[in-house]
Amino acid sequence: MGEFNFEPIVVNSTAPGGACTLRTFDDIGTFILNRVDVPRRLSGHWHAVRQDLPQARFGARRAEVHAAMRDALAAEGWLAD
DSSP states (O other): OOOOOOOOEEEOTTSTTOOEEEOSHHHHHHHHHHHSOHHHHTSHHHHHHHHHHHHHHTTSSHHHHHHHHHHHHHHHTOBOO
């Protein structure tokens, strides 16, 4: 299996707090903690990200977390094209 390369995820300006670029898994965690309100965090697509995020920081499930984050942002309409 090849090494995972984190492709930056660009968040558009309609997201809470405005546009930003997520470059690491720590950025993903910070984004969720600081910009996603609690009712949204409880939804299924954000749960998918939060569920595996601790593992991604230590090398496991990185591709899954990256894809889940892109899916969650797209579901909210916050993923930049």
